[in-house]
Amino acid sequence: MHNRSSARWHKWALIAGVIVVVLSILIFFQQALHPYNKLRSQADSIARRSAKVTKINGFWWNTRDTSYVTVGGQRSGHAVYVVIKQKNGAVHVVRQSAGTTRNEALSQAWKQLDPQRVLNASLRYQGKNLVWDVAYKTKQGRLGYVTYSFRTGKQVELIKNI
Known part of the structure; x- marks a missing residue:
């Protein structure tokens, strides 16, 4: 009888250990992606508020020399890019049809x-x-x-x- 309860205990301990490891990994990745997701949310908000973008269909982050975030979307029936300079929040809106996609x-x-x-x-x-x-x-x-x-x-x- 002792071996049977010991085997059950080991089985549940193993399952609990696997659950703890999986949850730890998920929390780690969520925390690692938090700055990116926060930046994207802020850029979407700026594009909607400052540039009157109604439908967002793209997000890109450029950190080559100066950091810029770009939101692609629709404004007044036109496809636009909203380019935001991260350092000072300067917003530039350009129609996608004005250049290359x-x-x-x-x-x-x-x-x-x-x-x-x-x-x-x-x-x-x-x-x-x-x-x-x-x-x-x-x-x-x-x-x-x-x-x-x-x-x-x-x-x-x-x-x-x-």
């Missing part, structure tokens, strides 16, 4: 560079010009950035083999 910048990078994978594609200001930064990893495992003009879609800068 994120997908066009990504397609151009894939065609031109044939990377192993694209890590990020986001908007930022380079001086007074809006640009798409595409961060990628080469098939040799090296990092690179390619920058395209938002207005023209032409390559502005290429940094290879970082």
Whole structure:
């Protein structure tokens, strides 16, 4: 009889241990993602309040030189990008039809560079010009950035083999 209750106790202790480990992992990931989720929520709120965006369909964070967050969405029936400078909260709204889209910048990078994978594609200001930064990893495992003009879609800068 003693062995049977001991086996049950071990079984329940093992199940409880697995539950504790799973919950710990979930809490860890939630805490790790908290700053990103908070930033996204703040950017969405700014886009809705300052730029009158009604439907949000994209969020990108660029930290290359100066940190910018971009929200893609709809305003008055037009697709727009709301570019927010993180340091001072300056908000710039640009119609997506005024330049190249994120997908066009990504397609151009894939065609031109044939990377192993694209890590990020986001908007930022380079001086007074809006640009798409595409961060990628080469098939040799090296990092690179390619920058395209938002207005023209032409390559502005290429940094290879970082």
